[in-house]
Amino acid sequence: MGGCCETNVPAFGRGIYKKTMKRKFSINGLVRFSIIAIGFIGLSGTALAQYSRPYPTPDYSGSSSSAGKATAKSKSSTTGRNLSSADKAFMMDAAKGGMMEVAMGRVAEQSATDSEVKNFGARMVKDHGKANDELKTLAKEENVQLPAGKEPGKWKSDKDYMGQMVKDHEKDLAAFEKEAKEGTDPDVKSFASKTSEVVQKHLEMAKKIDSKLK
Numbered sequence: 001m002g003g004c005c006e007t008n009v010p011a012f013g014r015g016i017y018k019k020t021m022k023r024k025f026s027i028n029g030l031v032r033f034s035i036i037a038i039g040f041i042g043l044s045g046t047a048l049a050q051y052s053r054p055y056p057t058p059d060y061s062g063s064s065s066s067a068g069k070a071t072a073k074s075k076s077s078t079t080g081r082n083l084s085s086a087d088k089a090f091m092m093d094a095a096k097g098g099m100m101e102v103a104m105g106r107v108a109e110q111s112a113t114d115s116e117v118k119n120f121g122a123r124m125v126k127d128h129g130k131a132n133d134e135l136k137t138l139a140k141e142e143n144v145q146l147p148a149g150k151e152p153g154k155w156k157s158d159k160d161y162m163g164q165m166v167k168d169h170e171k172d173l174a175a176f177e178k179e180a181k182e183g184t185d186p187d188v189k190s191f192a193s194k195t196s197e198v199v200q201k202h203l204e205m206a207k208k209i210d211s212k213l214k
Helices: 002-007 011-051 063-078 085-111 115-141 158-182 186-212
Strands: none
Touching: 085 115, 085 158, 085 186, 115 158, 115 186, 158 186
8 A cells, every 4th residue: 555655656755755654653653652651551550549548557556455454454343332331231141141041951951850841941052052152143243252151050949940940031031122122233132132032932931831840
């Protein structure tokens, strides 16, 4: 095609024609190069933007975990300070009474002559033992030091034991119901309310058995 077009140009204009064609090819080459360069720059900019996207810097100082531990420690150290003197006194008395019921129940279970009294003693060990464990957990959460248990007293007969159980459970029931209504700490009140139902059943059992003994 180029040779054909050049033969149609007069001889005096062939030099001009060749120069014009050279410039045309040079301009086309520059245009193509510019397009490729622009495309390359655009791709480089996109890649750079992707790799330069900001990411959160990880915290290796452990400040977050330290803050959490400090908060937990603060709660642990302040727990129990909001308990009223009445709540603390109730917990102390409940612990004393509960441990004594378990100790006396073991003796009755082993030494009683009446089968119902033996079964009642076993029931005291089971129920009051469970309540004692719950109270210990609560006391630990509230930073309350509970008293140690004491040796059970002695009684002469099954009748004496059951008579004492009636008196003890009447006293305990009144104390638990009072704490459930008038206590200030919700956890202590909840414990008193739930345990009072157990004490009520024990009292009914004790009265029934006591009435049969002579």
